Amino acid sequence: MTTPDPGASPLLTAEGLYVAFPARRRGGSAARPVRAVDGVDLTIGAGEIVALVGESGCGKSTLARALLGLVRPASGRVAFAGRPLVYTPRALKAYRRRVQLVLQDPGGSLNPRHTVYEAVAEGLRIHGCAGDERAAVAGALARAELRPPERFFGRYPYELSGGQRQRVVIAGALVLEPEVIVADEPVASLDASVRGEILALLLRLRAELGLSALVVTHDLGLAWNIADRVAVMYLGRIVECGTAEEVLLSPRHPYTRALLSVLPESPLPPVVLTGEPPDPSRIPPGCRFHARCQVLASGEAERAGVDLRCRSEDPGMVRGPGVACHWA
Structure with a gap:
């Protein structure tokens, strides 16, 4: 099993990250910016799972989007493997192959007109990946525990259970062989019986592939079951951070x-x-x-x-x- 090395350099880093959005004007007065992320420092090490927890509206998803390069911070920086993120289309495309997003609602993130094969192969085609596409898709589905993978190639999202759809979304991320996954409420829309299976899958992927993950959640029980470290966010800032045992037990x-x-x-x-x-x-x-x-x-x-x-x-x-x- 791959375990994070506490002495190793962090893989993904946020330093003094500040993200603001313009607010609506009130009564003709100048609008103040909404400080969604207000000076956040956060690191994710190789092979480490970090849970980012807090109630709705605290800035968790905005921070995740900033780490993915989907939102450009007003100040501060995001760095990957020690190198600052460059916000050019070419650099962002290369970066997003190494840092992939897994969304909360698989029903909304999967195109209902696309088969499972097309959904998983889409990333390969966008990034112009060479090699055997069919083998890559089959391998990603197998790693996401959809076996035998060929049985799922021609299926559509409506033919799958909620857990299977979430596995397809995970396979779509895995097919690019990323080093980090950012999972935004990855089990929130699933039945309780399926949540444990998806969490066990993420842990197995960490063990087998050395995959790092930032798991965004409001569920502290989930954080206890999966995270090495926990960062608690409130109103745009991280107010407590430490190992899962430190934060959740004391x-x-x-x-x-x-x-x-x-x-x-x-x-x-x-x-x-x-x-x-x-x-x-x-x-x-x-x-x-x-x-x-x-x-x-x-x-x-x-x-x-x-x-x-x-x-x-x-x-x-x-x-x-x-x-x-x-x-x-």
Whole structure:
């Protein structure tokens, strides 16, 4: 089994990544940009699976798109194998052969008019790959555990189960022999009985091919089952990062503790977060979580003498393992 080497250089890196989108104008006033990704550092090592977790709207998918080169950051950089990503069509095409995307909804990402063979072969044709196309497609389907692969060549998406469609999507990524897969909620649309099979497949691909993966999810249970490291994102920033055991067994940030508290077997007292995350175009001063923070609301932060800092002083960014919290 291939395991990540903690001393090795990272394969895929985000450094100070900032992605903003223009906001709608209100009452004729100048619109403030929406800071979807607000200064993120993240690394993925060779053979490593990193889970990026957080609630909807926190910037997870935008960060994933930036790592894929689909969104160009306003500042900061993405680097692959130590080399900064170049945003020319030719360079991006070569890069995307090495870093592939697996989408959440296989029903939406597969063309209903294309057979399984055409869906998997599409990447080979786009990238002009030489060699035996039929053998490459069969090999990718077999690695995605669709066997015998020839039996699936002529089938259409509507003839497949949800799990089989997701395996076709994974095969479409594998056919290009990438080094990294970015999987955006890869099992969210699947039945519980199938989720474990897809997660086991990703782990097997890591073991056999040395494949690295960034798994974007809101499901901390999934992160526990598959990830080497976990990065927790809130309102455009990573607020806690560490090994899966560190983050999920001994969470330090109140937001992480709240997410974990609602899991069925969690030893933590249940926390119900009040209100909605702040408007990302009007991020409040201090800790961006302070308006919803159970530690601040309960008086624990005041007893620790950090309540004023929580409301007025930015705790900074997580660079590598750590937590962005005055109380922690």
